[in-house]
Amino acid sequence: MKKTLGLASVVVACASLASAEAVAPTDVTYEEGAVTTSLSGTPGNPENGAKLMDKGVGNCIACHEVSALSHLAFQGNVGPSLDGAADRWSEAELRGLVANAKMTFEGTMMPSFYRTEGFIRPGNGYTGKPVEGDVQPLLSAQDVEDVVSFLMTLKD
Amino acid sequence: MAQPILSQKTSPSAERRASREESVIKLASKSASYIALAAATVLAGAAMADPDEDQLVINGEIEIVTETKAPAHVENFDTIYSGWRFRSDETQAFEIDDFDNPGMLGVEAALDVWATAEGSEGKSCADCHGEPDEMAGARAVYPKWNEEAGEVRTLEMQVNDCRETRMGAEAWKYNARGMTDMVALLSSVSRGMPMNVAIDGPAQSTWEKGKEIYYTRYGQLELSCANCHEDNYGNMIRADHLSQGQTNGFPTYRLKNTKLNSVHDRFKGCIRDTRAHTYAPGSPEFVALELYVASRGNGLSVEGPSVRN
Numbered sequence: 001m002k003k004t005l006g007l008a009s010v011v012v013a014c015a016s017l018a019s020a021e022a023v024a025p026t027d028v029t030y031e032e033g034a035v036t037t038s039l040s041g042t043p044g045n046p047e048n049g050a051k052l053m054d055k056g057v058g059n060c061i062a063c064h065e066v067s068a069l070s071h072l073a074f075q076g077n078v079g080p081s082l083d084g085a086a087d088r089w090s091e092a093e094l095r096g097l098v099a100n101a102k103m104t105f106e107g108t109m110m111p112s113f114y115r116t117e118g119f120i121r122p123g124n125g126y127t128g129k130p131v132e133g134d135v136q137p138l139l140s141a142q143d144v145e146d147v148v149s150f151l152m153t154l155k156d
Numbered sequence: 157m158a159q160p161i162l163s164q165k166t167s168p169s170a171e172r173r174a175s176r177e178e179s180v181i182k183l184a185s186k187s188a189s190y191i192a193l194a195a196a197t198v199l200a201g202a203a204m205a206d207p208d209e210d211q212l213v214i215n216g217e218i219e220i221v222t223e224t225k226a227p228a229h230v231e232n233f234d235t236i237y238s239g240w241r242f243r244s245d246e247t248q249a250f251e252i253d254d255f256d257n258p259g260m261l262g263v264e265a266a267l268d269v270w271a272t273a274e275g276s277e278g279k280s281c282a283d284c285h286g287e288p289d290e291m292a293g294a295r296a297v298y299p300k301w302n303e304e305a306g307e308v309r310t311l312e313m314q315v316n317d318c319r320e321t322r323m324g325a326e327a328w329k330y331n332a333r334g335m336t337d338m339v340a341l342l343s344s345v346s347r348g349m350p351m352n353v354a355i356d357g358p359a360q361s362t363w364e365k366g367k368e369i370y371y372t373r374y375g376q377l378e379l380s381c382a383n384c385h386e387d388n389y390g391n392m393i394r395a396d397h398l399s400q401g402q403t404n405g406f407p408t409y410r411l412k413n414t415k416l417n418s419v420h421d422r423f424k425g426c427i428r429d430t431r432a433h434t435y436a437p438g439s440p441e442f443v444a445l446e447l448y449v450a451s452r453g454n455g456l457s458v459e460g461p462s463v464r465n
Binding site (some may be wrong): 014059061062063073074075076078106109111112119120121122123124125127128129130131135138 | 262356372373374375376377378387388391392394395424427428429430431432433434449
């Protein structure tokens, strides 16, 4: 009994440690568009990052072509190709681009994936109805780290 | 034949696009293989940016203007195009002959309704208006200011006004099937005529309101109509080839949902896709937006019911 309790409190301690380390969307510090510190405190997983590039919340390839993901059909060309992105940008710059590209490119069409404020008539997902409660960021802190770690593999 | 990318040189969006391509090329100079790749991308982009060169003649007799000089009040375009020019050859073909156009089934259904008496006055549309042909030209000038009512009216609003005040019948739901069918009938008899909505005089304040909505970046994705249909027409957003988002082809029969869609249905879908809280079909916001968007297409032929994917 005592043992179990001890384990449970360790788990609780870990969970609160992890969430304490995640930077809230409203607390992210941008330096000329770049974000130096990890948003989650946990290294990104590039394989999951690649998945987030596809449909769903990320859906980066709706607007970008990525040769490394050529198995995914219908890549858009509203934004530039992301091939070689890691040669053009540092990890901190890419983190800033994914979290809020408007800090790098003023007025860009690229959505802000780790932001929760300042929207006009935000909806409840794609239902067309108003959002209930607070707006959740399009990607979680860990999702952003995963996407960034995938982008870091895009070298020529 | 006009090249939108070149003819758009002065627009801020074209400049943005050009400078982006320039920066890709600059970066590419680092490696020869990348130059080839970048050049290919730029070329592919340019080719894709073109609406195609096809011409539309319906039933071998109704010539449809799908490309013309932009009206003066459209600031960022030199040339306007019907959405038809951005669709695949297979989708385009549906419009060449009315027998192949599934939207014409709605027109046929509305023909019956046109001649059917309804409401406390026991009147049909035909009793007052004669043949549907008598309505030729109406589609092209709607939304339109109605002096007596003191409001800008869409065709749907006008039809419902006739039903309620002249027939003593119940109003149809704004985007009900029967309503959209009737609008398709009214459009079909105006095909080939140039869109020509008035934006001055008493309609001006509504038009201004519509313009403001057009440039507002709605929803969690913060995208305005202009982001997609002005800055990026001709580009691909995932599997979709973006058009200028013109309304001359409405109602549109969409292969995706296999029915006729009203203008406001389309607006609703486009705003919803920005993860936004949309406006309702028939709302004052959408009426204003319809007037503004329609005015951006002044000069294109009425084409509805059209076929889109």
